[in-house]
Structures are given as structure tokens and as C-alpha cells.
Amino acid sequence: MTADELAKRQAIIDACRRMNALGINQGTSGNISVRHLDGLLVTPTSVPYDAMTPDQIVFMAMDGSHAPGQKPSSEWRFHRDILKSRPDVNAVVHAHPTFCTILAILGMEIPPVHYMIAAAGGDSIRCAPYATFGTAELSEHALRALEGRLACLLDHHGMIAVGKTLDKAMWLAVEVETLARQYHGCLQIGKPPLLSSAEIERVSQRMAGYGMSEG
Numbered sequence: 001m002t003a004d005e006l007a008k009r010q011a012i013i014d015a016c017r018r019m020n021a022l023g024i025n026q027g028t029s030g031n032i033s034v035r036h037l038d039g040l041l042v043t044p045t046s047v048p049y050d051a052m053t054p055d056q057i058v059f060m061a062m063d064g065s066h067a068p069g070q071k072p073s074s075e076w077r078f079h080r081d082i083l084k085s086r087p088d089v090n091a092v093v094h095a096h097p098t099f100c101t102i103l104a105i106l107g108m109e110i111p112p113v114h115y116m117i118a119a120a121g122g123d124s125i126r127c128a129p130y131a132t133f134g135t136a137e138l139s140e141h142a143l144r145a146l147e148g149r150l151a152c153l154l155d156h157h158g159m160i161a162v163g164k165t166l167d168k169a170m171w172l173a174v175e176v177e178t179l180a181r182q183y184h185g186c187l188q189i190g191k192p193p194l195l196s197s198a199e200i201e202r203v204s205q206r207m208a209g210y211g212m213s214e215g
């Protein structure tokens with residue numbers, strides 16, 4: 001294994017632990033992948049993050065094949081399908097953050113209640129329809145909800161954030177959960193006024209090149 005591959009494997013494990021420490025995920029929920037060579041490195045299924053070791057991270061080819069004996073995440077399909085179809089994306093973070101999941105259970109998308117929604121690539125964060133975890137159907141729904149976007153909710157499930165780098169995908173995952181919490185809070189008081197699509201477009205242009213929001 002090259003030093004570069006080992007560093008990527010360790011970065012994935014560190015990000016998994018950070019997801020739980022940040023409170024945007026819990027237990028063995030969630031999974032992370034990073035593009036590597038002509039395939040991807042993806043977390044193993046149901047391994048507690050504190051016990052996860054670099055050798056357990058699975059290298060998967062784009063046809064879904066991997067070394068025998070390795071156990072990729074049950075969600076490898078949407079990781080593989082996103083990285084295969086989105087050349088702008090090099091990292092995929094899936095988590096079960098509480099406020100994103102509350103909205104997703106209700107099948108709600110996040111509207112433009114705050115200008116930071118532009119960081120997710122548009123004026124809404126869509127909610128992909130429900131499908132059983134790990135299925136090709138869930139992957140299809142997720143890909144559609146991510147069209148032109150860097151994040152989506154998954155009905156009765158959680159959230160996906162993607163980025164050019166793992167750091168950017170992780171940053172966005174926290175931003176999306178913050179937006180979900182803000183929207184949920186607004187709904188306790190009333191119907192929040194929304195920013196216009198034109199304003200979100202203006203924000204997107206100003207954000208281009210701004211720190212972590214890029215890509």
C-alpha cells in the first residue's frame with residue numbers, strides 16, 4: 001500500500017470519528033468514501049468507528065468488485081454511483097444527523113431559509129424518496145436528488161454531502177445539519193419567509209472561491 005493510500009484510509013477513519021464527535025451521526029450509522037485510482041475507498045459495514053483500522057477500509061473498483069473477505073458499507077452502491085457519475089466529486093459523506101433526518105422523515109426538502117444553502121449548490125436541498133437501505137433504487141433516488149447539488153436528504157433515513165475533497169464534504173455535512181436545525185426551529189414559530197432564487201444565485205457567485213464553500 002502506498003503512503004498516499006494509507007493517508008486516505010486514515011483520513012476516512014478520522015472523518016468517521018469526527019462525524020460522531022460533532023454530533024452529526026451516531027453509532028455505526030453513516031459511511032464515507034473517497035475516490036482512489038480508478039475506484040474508491042469506502043468504509044466497511046457495521047464496524048464501530050473507534051475500532052476501525054486502515055486495512056478494513058475497502059478498495060472497490062467502479063464495477064463494484066473488491067478483494068474477497070472485505071465487507072464494504074451496505075451503501076456502497078450510492079457511493080460508487082455518485083463517484084462514477086460525478087467527476088466534480090471526490091468524496092461522499094453519508095450520515096444520520098438528527099435535524100436532517102427529522103425533516104426527511106416528513107419528506108421535506110430544505111428551502112432557502114438562510115443564504116448558506118447556496119453552499120449545497122442551489123436554492124434547495126432536495127429530499128430523495130424512500131427506498132430500502134443499500135438498494136440500487138435508493139442510489140437512483142439519491143443521484144436524482146443530487147443533480148446540480150452537493151447535498152440531499154434521504155426520506156426516513158438521513159443525509160448525503162459530497163465534495164471535491166473529504167474536508168469539503170465534511171464541512172458541508174455540518175452546514176446542512178445546521179440549515180436543517182435552523183429550518184426546524186423556524187417551523188416551531190411559524191412559516192419562515194424564503195430568500196429568492198435570484199438572491200441565492202447572487203450568493204453563489206460571491207461564494208465562488210470563498211474558503212470551504214468552493215466545490
Ligand SMILES: C[C@H](O)[C@@H](O)[C@@H](O)C(=O)COP(=O)(O)O
Pocket residue numbers: 028029030031043044045046047072073074075133134
Ligand atoms: C443499516 C445501516 O445503518 C444503513 O442505514 C446505512 O445507511 C448506514 O448508515 C450504515 O451502514 P454501513 O455500516 O453498512 O455503512
